[in-house]
Amino acid sequence: MSIISIASPDSSTMLASRSLARRVFDKAVASPGFRAGAAIFIVLALATALYPELSGIDPVKMDIKARLLPPLFEGAKWSWAHPLGTDQLGRDMLVRSLVGLRYSFLIGVASVIVMLFVGCTLGTIAGYFGGRIDAVIMRLTDAQLSIPMIILAIAVLGVSRPTIPAIVLVLGMSNWPVYARMMRSVVMTERQREFVRAAQIGGSTDLRIIVTLLLPLLLPSVLFTSVLDVARMMIFESTLGFLGLGVQPPTPTFGNIIADGRKYLLNAWWIATMPGLFLGLTLTSINLMGAALERARDTVHAGGE
Amino acid sequence: MALLELRNVTVALGRSDTAKVILEDVSLSLAPKEIVGVVGASASGKTVLSRTAVNWLDPPLVRRSGSVLFEGRDIYGMKETEMRGLRQRISYVGANPMGAMDPTLPVGAQIVEKMRAVMPDVSRRQAQERVIELLAAVRIPSASSRFHDYPSQFSGGMMQRALIVDALVTNPAVLVADNVTQPLDVTVAAQVIRLIKELTDQFNTAVLFISSSLPMVREASTRTLVIDRGRIVEEQATEALVARPSHPYTRELVSQTPKIWRGTETLPALPEDREVVLSLRDASQTYRVKKRSGLGGVNLVRAVRNVTFDVRRGDSFAIVGESGCGKSTLMRLLSRLELPSSGQILCEGKDIATLRGRDLLDFRARLQLVLQDPFGSLPPRTSIGRMLEEPLRTHGWRDREKLRARVLKVMGEVGLAAELYNELPLGLSAGQRQRVNVARALVLEPSILIMDETLSALDQAEQFKLLDLFQKLQQEYNLTYIFISHDLAMVRKVCNRVAVMYLGEVFELAGNERLFFDPGHPYTMALLSAMPTLEDKRYKPEDCLLEGEPPSPLSIPTGCSFKSRCPRAMEVCNGVQPVLTVRHEHDFAACHLVKAEIPLIEDSVEGASA
Numbered sequence: 001m002s003i004i005s006i007a008s009p010d011s012s013t014m015l016a017s018r019s020l021a022r023r024v025f026d027k028a029v030a031s032p033g034f035r036a037g038a039a040i041f042i043v044l045a046l047a048t049a050l051y052p053e054l055s056g057i058d059p060v061k062m063d064i065k066a067r068l069l070p071p072l073f074e075g076a077k078w079s080w081a082h083p084l085g086t087d088q089l090g091r092d093m094l095v096r097s098l099v100g101l102r103y104s105f106l107i108g109v110a111s112v113i114v115m116l117f118v119g120c121t122l123g124t125i126a127g128y129f130g131g132r133i134d135a136v137i138m139r140l141t142d143a144q145l146s147i148p149m150i151i152l153a154i155a156v157l158g159v160s161r162p163t164i165p166a167i168v169l170v171l172g173m174s175n176w177p178v179y180a181r182m183m184r185s186v187v188m189t190e191r192q193r194e195f196v197r198a199a200q201i202g203g204s205t206d207l208r209i210i211v212t213l214l215l216p217l218l219l220p221s222v223l224f225t226s227v228l229d230v231a232r233m234m235i236f237e238s239t240l241g242f243l244g245l246g247v248q249p250p251t252p253t254f255g256n257i258i259a260d261g262r263k264y265l266l267n268a269w270w271i272a273t274m275p276g277l278f279l280g281l282t283l284t285s286i287n288l289m290g291a292a293l294e295r296a297r298d299t300v301h302a303g304g305e
Numbered sequence: 306m307a308l309l310e311l312r313n314v315t316v317a318l319g320r321s322d323t324a325k326v327i328l329e330d331v332s333l334s335l336a337p338k339e340i341v342g343v344v345g346a347s348a349s350g351k352t353v354l355s356r357t358a359v360n361w362l363d364p365p366l367v368r369r370s371g372s373v374l375f376e377g378r379d380i381y382g383m384k385e386t387e388m389r390g391l392r393q394r395i396s397y398v399g400a401n402p403m404g405a406m407d408p409t410l411p412v413g414a415q416i417v418e419k420m421r422a423v424m425p426d427v428s429r430r431q432a433q434e435r436v437i438e439l440l441a442a443v444r445i446p447s448a449s450s451r452f453h454d455y456p457s458q459f460s461g462g463m464m465q466r467a468l469i470v471d472a473l474v475t476n477p478a479v480l481v482a483d484n485v486t487q488p489l490d491v492t493v494a495a496q497v498i499r500l501i502k503e504l505t506d507q508f509n510t511a512v513l514f515i516s517s518s519l520p521m522v523r524e525a526s527t528r529t530l531v532i533d534r535g536r537i538v539e540e541q542a543t544e545a546l547v548a549r550p551s552h553p554y555t556r557e558l559v560s561q562t563p564k565i566w567r568g569t570e571t572l573p574a575l576p577e578d579r580e581v582v583l584s585l586r587d588a589s590q591t592y593r594v595k596k597r598s599g600l601g602g603v604n605l606v607r608a609v610r611n612v613t614f615d616v617r618r619g620d621s622f623a624i625v626g627e628s629g630c631g632k633s634t635l636m637r638l639l640s641r642l643e644l645p646s647s648g649q650i651l652c653e654g655k656d657i658a659t660l661r662g663r664d665l666l667d668f669r670a671r672l673q674l675v676l677q678d679p680f681g682s683l684p685p686r687t688s689i690g691r692m693l694e695e696p697l698r699t700h701g702w703r704d705r706e707k708l709r710a711r712v713l714k715v716m717g718e719v720g721l722a723a724e725l726y727n728e729l730p731l732g733l734s735a736g737q738r739q740r741v742n743v744a745r746a747l748v749l750e751p752s753i754l755i756m757d758e759t760l761s762a763l764d765q766a767e768q769f770k771l772l773d774l775f776q777k778l779q780q781e782y783n784l785t786y787i788f789i790s791h792d793l794a795m796v797r798k799v800c801n802r803v804a805v806m807y808l809g810e811v812f813e814l815a816g817n818e819r820l821f822f823d824p825g826h827p828y829t830m831a832l833l834s835a836m837p838t839l840e841d842k843r844y845k846p847e848d849c850l851l852e853g854e855p856p857s858p859l860s861i862p863t864g865c866s867f868k869s870r871c872p873r874a875m876e877v878c879n880g881v882q883p884v885l886t887v888r889h890e891h892d893f894a895a896c897h898l899v900k901a902e903i904p905l906i907e908d909s910v911e912g913a914s915a
Contacts, residue, residue, distance in 0.1 A: 195684045201640050202749070203665070208699060
């Protein structure tokens with residue numbers, strides 16, 4: 001069938017209007033919250049990536065003479081060599097915290113990705129197809145929810161060695177049911193909508209509808225909650241480390257640094273506090289950026305621009 | 306003296322001087338036992354007017370000036386307690402019956418609650434008796450057991466009647482009815498209007514009847530006001546207003562109301578031997594629904610029963626019927642969202658149930674659907690261009706430039722500006738959104754378009770524009786349309802062939818002229834008589850208006866499924882189910898009267914030539 005063009009598009013106006021994603025991003029970048037968050041995040045990222053190597057300080061090197069030095073300007077014995085003090089074995093706290101941040105962040109993000117992947121996949125399938133598939137998946141999540149995380153961790157990590165992939169897997173597997181349930185309920189309501197039917201009439205397969213229509217609509221809000229879970233997973237990793245099931249010493253992670261620092265909390269508070277400070281900074285920066293993006297998305301999508 | 310009087314009322318959206326004015330200098334009065342109609346297009350301020358009249362303006366709406374007098378006293382000047390006492394005398398019924406009640410409490414209990422809130426001295430038992438009495442008065446069958454039912458167990462029409470009870474239970478002097486008939490089917494709407502008229506006699510109630518449909522207002526009211534963009538532009542006795550509108554806006558309103566029997570334009574004649582593009586052979590759909598009570602056991606809901614018809618290329622085929630008649634199920638069968646439980650649907654000779662892979666995709670490209678709801682049918686966070694590209698991508702288009710060119714071309718054809726390409730559907734009006742919907746169906750260059758109540762959410766002027774667009778597109782691309790609709794006036798204007806459905810069956814299948822001038826089935830005639838128009842009725846509602854509602858599809862009666870509501874039911878209808886019988890070569894009706902060759906109305910032959 002040949003088509004006679006009635007209105008030929010004016011290409012100059014086309015180029016002027018920016019795509020949606022671009023508009024959201026530009027708007028977010030313009031907000032002070034995003035800039036502050038990004039600044040903190042970049043400083044932290046550069047520091048963790050470069051400082052341990054550049055300074056040449058080995059995070060596991062002991063120096064008994066310089067043990068339990070306080071951070072800068074605290075007490076009498078502080079030194080420029082160890083800006084955040086040293087721990088009970090004289091290891092530099094700044095380097096240990098930064099290296100610990102590497103591991104903790106890696107574990108936090110990786111386990112959230114596992115969690116999101118498993119949870120969203122199963123939840124979406126359950127919500128979209130419903131019926132028997134839904135029943136099976138939901139009973140599976142019930143079973144998963146009924147196993148306490150610590151017991152699961154002890155069972156898995158006690159049998160295999162507590163390597164980082166194993167820890168990521170345990171953390172991810174113990175928390176996916178929350179996401180499965182969340183995705184299931186929103187997918188269930190969205191799939192009844194007329195535009196899903198329109199896509200079916202257009203010939204889209206179920207997979208196509210899920211990937212191109214439902215996920216872009218639902219994932220952003222899920223992702224935003226999952227940023228908070230990065231923090232939770234980092235803390236869970238500390239719990240595991242505290243129980244001796246985390247990353248094994250001498251590799252520093254927030255978990256085992258805090259576990260060590262607990263014994264010296266009264267006379268060397270900084271050992272247990274510094275990892276917390278870095279954790280707090282990281283999460284604040286991520287949340288600032290996330291919140292700015294979310295706000296920008298909402299205003300653009302609500303017709304604010 | 307006027308019972309309710311609005312004097313120079315101005316209402317704005319906010320207090321600032323630049324705030325948008327919704328109502329400007331509106332005055333009207335309502336005498337006891339009078340029904341006054343207010344008619345206007347959407348967004349003309351009708352709902353704000355009705356709320357102003359009952360002292361229910363929520364912020365940011367602010368009454369700037371003017372007063373509302375009830376029996377001579379200003380209701381905006383009173384204390385809140387006094388106003389609450391007055392609620393007993395002023396009642397309000399809204400347009401959305403399904404959302405108006407708490408779904409977790411029985412209907413009766415909620416009405417009793419409302420009654421006792423404004424009349425605290427009435428005992429619970431007395432209130433209950435009164436509510437049951439009124440439920441019976443608005444013809445809700447077995448009112449005393451319905452009293453204990455929940456809102457979800459009421460149909461839309463019944464719920465609207467329950468809300469009228471809710472408004473009348475305190476014996477009000479004034480009832481403000483805001484677009485009450487809008488969500489209802491024509492036969493039910495006609496019942497509700499008749500009910501409101503009876504009530505003014507029975508309970509001495511005056512009614513302010515607000516509606517977007519002039520024919521509907523004409524049915525109900527004796528005096529009519531026309532509102533346009535917040536101003537009352539004309540006020541006359543209803544009949545005079547229809548016959549001699551003086552304001553240009555009213556003239557436009559009257560001329561835009563479609564004519565059914567006196568229309569001058571006729572549809573272009575189509576040759577009879579065109580190729581059949583879509584053919585239903587005994588198509589049926591049965592759903593299995595779990596029984597509410599007891600363990601296990603399923604009810605069989607026969608939503609579509611043995612439907613057979615052909616659609617030819619170039620046809621504008623209409624499927625009409627009230628809600629619950631199986632239109633939507635039939636739409637799902639035609640568009641292959643569901644497969645029929647028995648029978649076949651052939652598209653260009655091939656059974657669509659057997660299509661797989663490539664063939665199915667081809668079928669999808671050939672048959673497209675334009676959905677009803679302009680808001681729910683567009684994904685809220687996808688830009689319009691992306692939305693329109695999606696079907697093409699599904700069908701294997703990859704080249705970005707080609708995609709964009711094709712989408713922009715279709716957008717131009719349906720009248721969407723190219724600048725909308727990167728925009729979200731957010732700020733668009735309902736009419737614009739429906740254009741996006743049409744564009745999404747058209748990008749695949751289909752040959753058959755199914756319109757599922759596509760125009761029902763739009764107001765008259767917008768409907769006209771889209772219908773013109775449809776006709777233009779049809780001529781250009783030789784499209785075949787299937788309109789699924791309950792709007793007979795629209796069907797009369799554009800469709801050359803009509804199937805009337807009732808309880809999943811096709812009752813009548815006929816050409817446009819035949820159906821409207823010489824219906825072969827009592828149900829068709831009832832639909833035509835219930836249709837609000839500005840013309841003299843061709844069929845007297847007294848002769849053929851239906852009582853009650855269709856029986857539940859769970860228990861379809863034996864014999865003719867229409868017999869319980871049919872004014873012409875006979876002995877034979879009890880036992881024998883009528884089948885579609887040929888009358889006048891190409892037309893069919895499923896009624897025993899046709900077989901017996903008894904005309905529906907004696908003078909039909911003379912009347913037909915009018």
